[in-house]
Amino acid sequence: MKPREFVILPKHLITGLLVFIAVAALGYAIIPQAITKLTAPKPAEIAAREGAQVFLSTDSEKGQAAWEESVCKVASEQGCAVLKKSLSPMLWPTVAKGKVRQACQAMKASLSKDIPTTADALHIQEWSVSLECKNLQTGKANAGDIQVLVSENQNGWKFERVMFTQERGNAAP
Amino acid sequence: MLRRNLNLFITATLVLAVIIATLPIGAAKADGGGWGDFFDANGNLLPGVIEAGEVSQPAGWMPDFPAWTGMSAEATYHQYVSPSGETILIPSTTTLFFMAMNPTASGLVNSNGQMGTGLGMGVELSGQVAAGNGVQFISTLFQNLAGMSQVDADKFADAAINGQNVWALFSPDSDVARLLNLFYQLSQNDGNVYLLALLYQSCSNSPAGCPAELCAANPVACDLPPTVEPTDPSPTPPPTCPAPSVSQTSPSLNISPSAPPYPLAVGQDPDKRGADISGSVNIPPVIFTWYEPVYEEVTSCSAAGPNQVSNCTRPNGKPGVTRTGQELKECKVHVEHLPEQINTANARAELSAASRGWIVNDLGASWYGAYVHQGSFNLPKYGSFDMGCSGGGTCSANLQALKVPFADPGLFNLTITVGTNGTSWGGQQITPPRVLTGKGQIKVYVVLPTLIDASTAP
Numbered sequence: 159m160k161p162r163e164f165v166i167l168p169k170h171l172i173t174g175l176l177v178f179i180a181v182a183a184l185g186y187a188i189i190p191q192a193i194t195k196l197t198a199p200k201p202a203e204i205a206a207r208e209g210a211q212v213f214l215s216t217d218s219e220k221g222q223a224a225w226e227e228s229v230c231k232v233a234s235e236q237g238c239a240v241l242k243k244s245l246s247p248m249l250w251p252t253v254a255k256g257k258v259r260q261a262c263q264a265m266k267a268s269l270s271k272d273i274p275t276t277a278d279a280l281h282i283q284e285w286s287v288s289l290e291c292k293n294l295q296t297g298k299a300n301a302g303d304i305q306v307l308v309s310e311n312q313n314g315w316k317f318e319r320v321m322f323t324q325e326r327g328n329a330a331p
Numbered sequence: 332m333l334r335r336n337l338n339l340f341i342t343a344t345l346v347l348a349v350i351i352a353t354l355p356i357g358a359a360k361a362d363g364g365g366w367g368d369f370f371d372a373n374g375n376l377l378p379g380v381i382e383a384g385e386v387s388q389p390a391g392w393m394p395d396f397p398a399w400t401g402m403s404a405e406a407t408y409h410q411y412v413s414p415s416g417e418t419i420l421i422p423s424t425t426t427l428f429f430m431a432m433n434p435t436a437s438g439l440v441n442s443n444g445q446m447g448t449g450l451g452m453g454v455e456l457s458g459q460v461a462a463g464n465g466v467q468f469i470s471t472l473f474q475n476l477a478g479m480s481q482v483d484a485d486k487f488a489d490a491a492i493n494g495q496n497v498w499a500l501f502s503p504d505s506d507v508a509r510l511l512n513l514f515y516q517l518s519q520n521d522g523n524v525y526l527l528a529l530l531y532q533s534c535s536n537s538p539a540g541c542p543a544e545l546c547a548a549n550p551v552a553c554d555l556p557p558t559v560e561p562t563d564p565s566p567t568p569p570p571t572c573p574a575p576s577v578s579q580t581s582p583s584l585n586i587s588p589s590a591p592p593y594p595l596a597v598g599q600d601p602d603k604r605g606a607d608i609s610g611s612v613n614i615p616p617v618i619f620t621w622y623e624p625v626y627e628e629v630t631s632c633s634a635a636g637p638n639q640v641s642n643c644t645r646p647n648g649k650p651g652v653t654r655t656g657q658e659l660k661e662c663k664v665h666v667e668h669l670p671e672q673i674n675t676a677n678a679r680a681e682l683s684a685a686s687r688g689w690i691v692n693d694l695g696a697s698w699y700g701a702y703v704h705q706g707s708f709n710l711p712k713y714g715s716f717d718m719g720c721s722g723g724g725t726c727s728a729n730l731q732a733l734k735v736p737f738a739d740p741g742l743f744n745l746t747i748t749v750g751t752n753g754t755s756w757g758g759q760q761i762t763p764p765r766v767l768t769g770k771g772q773i774k775v776y777v778v779l780p781t782l783i784d785a786s787t788a789p
Contacts, residue, residue: 214400244425248404249396251387258401291399300399322394322404324498325507 584769686741
């Protein structure tokens with residue numbers, strides 16, 4: 159049996175090289191973007207993560223007003239108002255007394271509940287956010303989960319507030 | 332519906348603010364206590380009432396976050412405490428809401444009265460709750476606070492009074508957020524909206540407890556045992572006058588023969604002259620110095636008793652009560668010259684033992700049968716005492732005994748003795764009575780014949 163011969167012409171080499179370059183270029187240009195797009199946090203999740211981070215990142219040395227401002231930057235108008243008038247007066251005394259200085263980083267978040275828009279209320283989502291908080295003085299880290307409410311308005315998703323422990327499942331013992 | 336309730340509530344809140352600012356808080360109790368212990372008829376705080384101001388403290392019945400967050404919610408009140416411990420507590424809107432959710436744990440049911448918008452005045456909540464009627468109060472509170480419907484408010488009130496988990500009644504779409512926002516809107520006009528003022532007969536029963544200032548000033552009001560006022564480590568005694576003093580110069584007592592220079596025993600003296608004896612006693616006055624305190628009336632602020640109402644501020648900054656007292660202004664010196672009067676006087680002459688022996692032994696050897704005729708005797712029977720006190724306070728007794736018939740030769744010891752009454756002033760004995768004695772001597776001579784051999788004379 160006479161052996162078959164494959165003759166690779168220069169034009170074949172050039173064509174193959176061009177195809178390889180095209181595929182490589184396509185991979186570099188599109189696939190990462192696609193992966194990024196597929197795995198990127200949703201705006202509501204970003205709002206929940208950012209809100210949880212700044213809400214728990216309290217620095218007794220910087221003071222109550224600085225904390226409120228940092229939260230209000232990522233919060234809705236109502237969330238900012240509730241924080242300043244209702245939550246902050248209740249919560250800050252413990253921060254001040256405990257000289258709490260911590261920086262928190264959201265590690266992951268998952269949607270717990272989606273409450274559609276009603277006539278009286280905005281579109282609300284409840285997110286469970288896992289955070290790690292590092293003590294700025296000792297370097298010691300604490301971690302845990304909190305429930306965060308975010309709302310959607312014409313400016314997109316904004317942080318509303320962190321839910322109380324007693325609100326979890328609405329039936330905490 | 333919610334907006335209508337909100338408007339009504341804000342209006343009522345403003346009305347209440349005016350009521351509190353102007354009073355009279357009309358729910359003053361019939362026994363004179365209650366609101367009337369805090370404010371006068373013009374709505375001004377009474378003296379001694381402690382305005383503790385905004386008080387924040389941990390409360391188990393307030394909502395919280397996980398412990399790892401380093402945050403927890405504290406109850407916030409505006410607190411007034413009377414000197415006797417009665418307390419007016421004005422919880423923040425948010426705090427009041429959570430108090431209503433936990434009426435027993437929060438101490439809401441321990442309130443002895445309250446006033447507020449649409450809630451009536453002077454309701455004895457604790458009794459109402461005990462009788463099962465507190466549900467209505469709590470329900471009304473929920474309606475006013477959160478704009479709940481009658482049905483929802485009743486459900487909340489039932490659960491709260493029965494100690495059930497009221498959080499379970501919140502709908503899944505987070506009414507809490509709406510409530511917190513509602514509270515914000517209520518607070519827009521005033522950072523401290525006074526929705527309800529609670530009265531507690533004792534601060535120890537109130538959720539906010541007793542202010543340290545009150546417990547320091549009046550421990551009994553804080554249900555603490557009464558403590559003795561801390562004393563100054565180096566107490567300064569109150570100014571007093573010096574103690575009275577007594578001084579006296581030593582008295583002088585003398586007794587001695589005055590004539591003749593060589594008295595003879597009267598048995599040998601043809602003239603029976605005897606001897607004259609003089610005695611004198613001089614007792615200087617007692618100098619009694621005393622100080623008369625002169626007081627003036629002064630007003631001061633001192634620590635209040637358990638049931639006293641403070642009306643002034645003490646030098647240490649703590650509340651006290653006004654007291655009027657006497658303060659020493661000066662000490663007026665008085666010097667009294669007190670005469671020490673003589674009540675008895677006597678003088679005696681007593682032959683010395685040596686002279687007795689000489690008479691019996693020596694003289695008796697030459698003159699057989701010699702003996703002591705009158706070894707001792709009182710002198711006044713040969714004279715008299717003259718006693719009295721001068722205007723300067725010196726008291727004296729003088730004896731003149733003339734021609735005292737000393738019957739025995741020898742040395743006589745003379746004594747003069749007086750007794751005194753001591754001294755007294757204003758019915759008080761200053762110096763005690765005493766007996767004073769002075770001593771002297773007299774030599775009584777005798778003439779003895781002597782045989783002399785004249786043949787040997789030159």
